[in-house]
Amino acid sequence: MERIAPPPKDQPVQFDLPTIDTADEAAGGARAVLAAVSNGTLTPHEASSVMALIDQFRRTLELTELEKRVSNLEMKSA
Secondary structure: OOOOOOOOOOOOOOOOOOOOOOOOOHHHHHHHHHHHHHHHOOOHHHHHHHHHHHHHHHHHHHHHHHHHHHHHHHHHOO
């Protein structure tokens, strides 16, 4: 059966992650990941994957905020 459909490489992980609505709140997410590693809920490898997701999301939030600011400045100068 493994030749037809290889086993999944990643498994879902569950731990408490605070809501991240701003780039600043990403630090709270990182703090939660570190706590999950320290208490054994996440492995360092799993934490690395989650941290990469948090960082990508943080960058998306920052870019969105910058786009809004630029748009507002352009509207004011027009």
